Amino acid sequence: MEPNLILTALFLISAAFTVVTAEYVRPQPRKDLQFPWDPKPSSQPQQVHISLAGDKHMRVTWVTGDRSAPSIVEYGTSSGKYSSVTQGESTSYSYLMYKSGLIHHTIIGPLEHGTVYFYRCGGQGPEFQLKTPAAQFPITFAVAGDLGQTGWTKSTLDHIDRCLYDVHLLPGDLSYADYVQSRWDTFGELVQPLASARPWMVTQGNHEKESIPFFKDGFESYNSRWKMPYEESGSSSNLYYSFEVAGAHIIMLGSYTDYDEDSDQYRWLKADLSKVDRHKTPWLLVLFHVPWYNSNKAHQGEGDSMMAAIEPLLYAASVDIMFAGHVHAYERSKRVNSGKSDTCGAVHITIGDGGNREGLAQRYIHPSPEWSVFREASFGHGELKIVNSTHAFWTWHRNDDDEPVRSDQFWMTSLVSSGCVAERRHELRKILISP
Numbered sequence: 485m486e487p488n489l490i491l492t493a494l495f496l497i498s499a500a501f502t503v504v505t506a507e508y509v510r511p512q513p514r515k516d517l518q519f520p521w522d523p524k525p526s527s528q529p530q531q532v533h534i535s536l537a538g539d540k541h542m543r544v545t546w547v548t549g550d551r552s553a554p555s556i557v558e559y560g561t562s563s564g565k566y567s568s569v570t571q572g573e574s575t576s577y578s579y580l581m582y583k584s585g586l587i588h589h590t591i592i593g594p595l596e597h598g599t600v601y602f603y604r605c606g607g608q609g610p611e612f613q614l615k616t617p618a619a620q621f622p623i624t625f626a627v628a629g630d631l632g633q634t635g636w637t638k639s640t641l642d643h644i645d646r647c648l649y650d651v652h653l654l655p656g657d658l659s660y661a662d663y664v665q666s667r668w669d670t671f672g673e674l675v676q677p678l679a680s681a682r683p684w685m686v687t688q689g690n691h692e693k694e695s696i697p698f699f700k701d702g703f704e705s706y707n708s709r710w711k712m713p714y715e716e717s718g719s720s721s722n723l724y725y726s727f728e729v730a731g732a733h734i735i736m737l738g739s740y741t742d743y744d745e746d747s748d749q750y751r752w753l754k755a756d757l758s759k760v761d762r763h764k765t766p767w768l769l770v771l772f773h774v775p776w777y778n779s780n781k782a783h784q785g786e787g788d789s790m791m792a793a794i795e796p797l798l799y800a801a802s803v804d805i806m807f808a809g810h811v812h813a814y815e816r817s818k819r820v821n822s823g824k825s826d827t828c829g830a831v832h833i834t835i836g837d838g839g840n841r842e843g844l845a846q847r848y849i850h851p852s853p854e855w856s857v858f859r860e861a862s863f864g865h866g867e868l869k870i871v872n873s874t875h876a877f878w879t880w881h882r883n884d885d886d887e888p889v890r891s892d893q894f895w896m897t898s899l900v901s902s903g904c905v906a907e908r909r910h911e912l913r914k915i916l917i918s919p
């Protein structure tokens with residue numbers, strides 16, 4: 485080679501090397517957003533959010549200051565023309581000096597799949613728009629936990645808003661109200677633009693508990709405001725439930741309610757798994773707050789007892805993916821079971837990096853465990869696109885400054901397609917029929 489060619493080559497190699505090794509500088513936590521006092525007419529609907537409520541139905545939830553406001557939702561498929569109206573129910577709660585507004589829950593439907601509806605709450609106020617998920621694949625889920633209400637939360641929500649998704653899955657820790665009840669209201673306002681347009685399916689984390697010994701049981705605000713389809717899925721508690729969308733059966737578990745073999749949650753889980761038909765819903769997903777496979781030093785071992793109680797059952801049931809939050813970082817595992825990689829186990833994804841004020845969990849165990857594929861302490865969100873009964877594509881987008889940057893991605897195949905489901909059918913049946 486000519487000397488100048490060699491120089492050029494060296495320059496190019498070193499330039500490429502510089503790009504690859506450039507350190508990504510982890511951002512600092514951001515402060516809670518300031519919500520200016522914004523007095524609205526007390527009858528005006530606020531904090532509107534929607535959630536799936538059984539086949540072809542959607543629950544619309546909103547809050548009014550006015551305690552006599554009606555719980556009606558008017559809706560239809562063209563703007564301003566409401567062909568249907570449904571009456572719902574309302575509730576409220578008190579917490580120390582705080583008294584909540586009237587919290588309305590109204591189930592609308594039957595709705596067509598994959599259709600835009602226009603709706604209005606309480607017979608007045610602005611019109612909202614929602615889109616129902618399709619009946620069939622493909623379907624896309626946005627996933628982010630541990631949101632809070634900081635500048636980073638806003639950044640994460642902006643990125644999710646830019647993605648074409650059908651349903652938001654949230655593995656616990658919503659508002660970070662932490663006993664200050666008005667923060668539930670500001671969180672409701674913060675997420676309204678997204679949560680009024682696509683169903684938000686949530687499970688609870690430690691920040692939802694807000695219990696006070698001898699005085700307040702836990703989860704009162706959470707249960708009042710974020711009612712999920714537990715009755716529709718045969719559960720007696722809002723802390724665990726399931727739902728089906730397109731070809732996915734999705735189970736939401738509670739990390740902070742009993743999960744031992746003789747608990748209500750475990751009994752309900754067995755009953756729910758016995759109803760899953762993998763021909764109809766080939767993909768089986770589970771969400772809960774405290775991760776079982778976590779190589780971050782934060783919250784190390786906290787999920788162990790729940791994992792010991794429930795993992796054998798979920799392994800027999802061939803769960804494809806388990807999402808958790810709690811640790812403020814991102815981590816993805818191989819298919820695992822019983823602490824090691826296993827081709828018939830679930831992929832575990834910790835995605836507690838929505839952007840809360842506590843900041844990131846940056847210390848990891850070294851060396852990285854055999855089962856850990858990717859781990860990084862950055863804020864961000866995930867997107868799961870289930871393409872068909874056999875293939876799904878997962879991406880994780882970190883908030884690089886304020887731009888979403890796709891930093892991890894992988895194709896996965898379902899346990900139905902790999903034969904694991906058929907292989908363990910009898911084992912599962914045996915567990916499910918045992919008393």
Ligand SMILES: *[C@@H]1O[C@H](CO)[C@@H](O)[C@H](O)[C@H]1NC(C)=O
Binds near residue numbers: 871872873874875
């Ligand atoms: C499912 O999607 C994958 C990825 O796009 C594709 O390769 C495969 O052929 C599809 N399978 C079926 C049965 O359509």
